[in-house]
Structures are given as structure tokens and as C-alpha cells.
Amino acid sequence: MERGLGCVHIPLYMRNPDTDVMRRLLIAIVWVYFAGLLIGPIAYLCIQAFGEGFMVFLNEVLRPEAMHGFWLTTEITIIVLLINAVFGTITAMVLARQRFWGQTFLSGLIDLPFSVSPVITGFMLILLLGPGTILGTFFGAMDIKILYALPAMILVTLFVTFPFVVRELTPILMAIGTDSEEAARTLGANEWQIFLRVTLPAIRWGMIYGATLTIARAIGEFGAVLVVSGNVLQLTQTATLHIYQSYVDFNYVGAYAVAAVLLAVSFLILMVLELVKTRSSAVTDRSIQMVRP
Amino acid sequence: MTGHTLTRLALRSAAIGYVLCLILLPLTAIGLQSFEDGLTRFMDDIQQPQAKAALILTIEAALLTTVINAVFGTLSAWVLVRYDFPGRAFLNALVDLPFAIPTLVAGIMIAAVYGATSPLGAWLQQGGIEVLYNVPGIVLAMLFVTMPFTIRALQPVLMELEQDQEEAAYTLGATPWQAFWRVTVPSVLPGLLTGVFLTFVRALGEFGSVVIVAGNIPLKTQVAAVYVYGEIESYNPQGATSVSIVVLILSFLALMLLERLIRRPGERLPMFLNAVMNGTWFGVRSHSPVHAKP
Numbered sequence: 001m002e003r004g005l006g007c008v009h010i011p012l013y014m015r016n017p018d019t020d021v022m023r024r025l026l027i028a029i030v031w032v033y034f035a036g037l038l039i040g041p042i043a044y045l046c047i048q049a050f051g052e053g054f055m056v057f058l059n060e061v062l063r064p065e066a067m068h069g070f071w072l073t074t075e076i077t078i079i080v081l082l083i084n085a086v087f088g089t090i091t092a093m094v095l096a097r098q099r100f101w102g103q104t105f106l107s108g109l110i111d112l113p114f115s116v117s118p119v120i121t122g123f124m125l126i127l128l129l130g131p132g133t134i135l136g137t138f139f140g141a142m143d144i145k146i147l148y149a150l151p152a153m154i155l156v157t158l159f160v161t162f163p164f165v166v167r168e169l170t171p172i173l174m175a176i177g178t179d180s181e182e183a184a185r186t187l188g189a190n191e192w193q194i195f196l197r198v199t200l201p202a203i204r205w206g207m208i209y210g211a212t213l214t215i216a217r218a219i220g221e222f223g224a225v226l227v228v229s230g231n232v233l234q235l236t237q238t239a240t241l242h243i244y245q246s247y248v249d250f251n252y253v254g255a256y257a258v259a260a261v262l263l264a265v266s267f268l269i270l271m272v273l274e275l276v277k278t279r280s281s282a283v284t285d286r287s288i289q290m291v292r293p
Numbered sequence: 294m295t296g297h298t299l300t301r302l303a304l305r306s307a308a309i310g311y312v313l314c315l316i317l318l319p320l321t322a323i324g325l326q327s328f329e330d331g332l333t334r335f336m337d338d339i340q341q342p343q344a345k346a347a348l349i350l351t352i353e354a355a356l357l358t359t360v361i362n363a364v365f366g367t368l369s370a371w372v373l374v375r376y377d378f379p380g381r382a383f384l385n386a387l388v389d390l391p392f393a394i395p396t397l398v399a400g401i402m403i404a405a406v407y408g409a410t411s412p413l414g415a416w417l418q419q420g421g422i423e424v425l426y427n428v429p430g431i432v433l434a435m436l437f438v439t440m441p442f443t444i445r446a447l448q449p450v451l452m453e454l455e456q457d458q459e460e461a462a463y464t465l466g467a468t469p470w471q472a473f474w475r476v477t478v479p480s481v482l483p484g485l486l487t488g489v490f491l492t493f494v495r496a497l498g499e500f501g502s503v504v505i506v507a508g509n510i511p512l513k514t515q516v517a518a519v520y521v522y523g524e525i526e527s528y529n530p531q532g533a534t535s536v537s538i539v540v541l542i543l544s545f546l547a548l549m550l551l552e553r554l555i556r557r558p559g560e561r562l563p564m565f566l567n568a569v570m571n572g573t574w575f576g577v578r579s580h581s582p583v584h585a586k587p
Contacts, residue, residue, distance in 0.1 A: 031380070
């Protein structure tokens, strides 16, 4: 089927004058809904961020606290992306290709992060690793600081982003089937060669798509990171935490400026997703055709 | 054992181990914590005026959000699929934005535009409508973050829906309303339910955007997630646990109910997987119908 807006077919009954009034009214309502909820707030934020001049904006964005926040967010995002890509791919391959006891349960667990409030995610980690718990005492004895430090921030971000790569790859892996892999195996390829030469090329756009969703969520994560980071200035303060801090400290211009930067990143991510979406569906379709002629 | 079997086993262990450690272990921790002090303590905790008010406010706001989202989401999906008008592609591209925008940024945008310092906020205030630090603000924040769910769940179904069926209804003498209720609604119901339930669950746990617009006034504008955050900050893990458990159970129940409602007999895949396979979960993929047969 055509993706997007392909199927415009206005039937006769909608062309007659009575329903034309209805039609215009509905379109107007949708415009107001979008304007009030999306366009208005976005435009107003941009106006506010640049309201006091571009230099003020730049000054706020280039502050050491803000720069540290950007850097920390980037660091967490990269680490989470790498771990997620590896374990997400492994989990998707296991879910798509293997049958074992408890599989439905495992599959259900993967969806759970979607339905857990970010604050509760962070809180669960505190309960698991806080002082006085078994794991907390263990890591304390080994002198490894997890809570209120980078490891905990990475762990919660891993938790909230885990479903993205898995859920993107599982259906693709199911669709392409194992015929090409079996063929490669018969021809003497080892498991690693099969993955690199046969499986990976087939799933790469799906992987990029899942990775982009992971990046978006990792950059934007706030509640969970706030709870486990301790929000220490210039130490465990990510970009979103910096925005929050600025806002709470009544530095609205600072908050708006950094928020506008993240907003720009969101637009960029959306464009990448749009681009990959067309690519990935084309690739999947072709692979399916290849497997089942 | 061949290398192939070994690899399969190794991969399976890695996947299971990783998922159990990352997802099940934290959930077990909160489950154990809630049992630690018994059911009476749990009941006491959620009966606390502040906790109770937070839970009730959250459920009310989430329900209101769900209703508004269902109505306007359906309307938007319908208009975006069926009508051609200037700016349609633009609006359609905007739908996915709330998924990409950090929730905190969403909260700040809404606070800025509906706050008393903006022209719109001042105008609303003159009309006696307080948006910020009030229930309308909370609902607006929840609406923002959940906006794509219903639209993106319905768009593919509406595209797929055979217009012939509706036209057949007209030929048989149905009015537009009859055609809508008798033909359109039954076929879009699974998509609508998915959108509606996901909206409710997401709204229930929303924190980043609400914490900015709600203002954290106990008994008045404090939602559950913000209450939990406050309890964590004031070193009261027991109170945080009890309210968290209520929110978690509500979310899981809602999702289980959804699965019950829309799962077709003999469907092998769990609902979530199906929803995501067809792109209704993230809402960002709208090129295949909700119930496409694999």
C-alpha cells in the first residue's frame, strides 16, 4: 500500500454543498487543535529563545553548565546506543528465530518499559542499588559508584530505550526468514560471516530506524535520569536536567535557549526517521520478494 | 553439538540474561519493597490525603486527556486521510513531533505559551481561565505528549478502509452519520482502542511535561509521578513505593484489558508486538494496517 498521503479520493457525497460546510468546519477544528497544541507552543518557544537577541541565546547555550550538559547527554546517548544495538539485535534474533519456554513472557517483558513512568523507572533502580540493598552493598564494597553517577544514568536510559531496536528488528527478521542464511551455511560460511554478509545487510535500515528512536529517547529522557543522577551541577547534569535547573532557578531565557537547541535536534531526528522510513520499507519489501518469489 | 547450536544457545542466554537483569530485576525490587511492610502499611500510604489526592487527580486528568485525545485524534486522522486541503502534508508531518521532543521541553513550551506572561495566557486569565498550575495545564501537557497515539493508530486503518463500503451504505440510503456509525466505526475500533489505551497509560505516568506546568501544589495540582518524585527526594521510599505500585498496576491492567479487547482469536503474537509491528506503538510508521496478517 502507498505510504503517507497517497490515497486521496474524494467521493461524490463530499463534493456536494451541504457537506462542504461540514468539511471546512472539520478542517478548521483540526488546524486549531494543531495550532493550540503544537505549532503555537513551538513557535512561541523559538520567539522566547531568541527574543533578547541572538547573542543572549548564544551566551546561554555556550555557558559551561550548558555545554557540560550537552556533552554528558552525548556521552550517555553514544554508550546507550552501542549497548542497545548489540543486545537489541541479539534479543530480536532470539525472539524471531528461536522457540523456547518462557518466550511469550520474555517478549512481554520487552514492552514493559513503554508503560512504566520514568520517575518509577528511576525509583526502581534506587530500590535495587541503593545503600542497604544486596547489590548496593556489593558494589559499595567494591568501591564502584553506580547511583548518583554515570552508570545509573546509563542504566535507566538503557531501560527506557531497550524496546526500540528489538521491536524494530523482530518483525523484519521474521519477514526475511532464514532461507538465505541457510544457503550461506550450506556454502560453508561460519555464523559470524552469515551475520555480517547476509543478516546485517537485510536489517540495516530497520536498525538505523531503531537506533534513531533510541537516540531521540536518550536525548530527551528526563524523569528517570533526574531521580538517579542526583542532579549535581557540572557533574551529573544532562542537557534536560540543565534546562530544568535553569527553569527552577527562574533563568527562563537560559531554559528556553537550551530547550530550543533540543527542539532543533528533535526536528533533525524526525527528518532522519522520515528518510529511513521510506528506505527501510523498500528494503524489507525487496527482501521479502527475494525470499518468497 | 555443532557450532550453530552453540551459537544459538549463547545468543539465547545473552538475550534472556540481559532482559532479566535490565527489566525484571528492577521490577522485582519494587515488588519486594512493597511487600516488605505489608498490606496495611500499603493501604495507609495510599490513604494519605496527599497521596490519595495525587492518585485521583492523575486518574482524572489522564481520563480527560484520553477522551479529548480520542475525539480530536479521530477527527484529525479522519481529516488528514480523507480531505485534501492546504497545509495537509505539513500537519501530517507535525504529528510525530511529540515523540521526538523531550517531554521537559514540551512542558516548558506549554508553560511559556499558556503562562500569565504570554499574550494568550494573559487573555485566558482575563477570561477567568487559569491554565498554568491548574488542571487545564496538566491536561494540555498530557495531551501534547500523547497526541500522536490516536492519530497514528487510526490513519492506516482509515486509509485501508474500503470507501466502497461507505459508498455502498450511501447507495442503500444511509445518511453520512449512519454510514459513519455503522460502517466506519466498527472497522476502526481496534485502532481507536489501541490509541486510547496507550494514551491513558502514557498520561498516567507522565512526568517531565507535567512537573513544569502543574506547579507541584500538594492536594491541588500534584500528580502521582510528581508525588513519587517528592517522596524520593524526601527519603520516604515506602510512600513512593505504594503510589508507584498503584500506577504500575493501573498501567498493566489497562494494557492487559486492551490486549483482551483487540486480540483476535488464534492470533499468535502478543498484542504489543503486533501493535509495534504495524507501527501503531510509536505512531511513526503509518504505512500498514493495524491488523495486517503476517
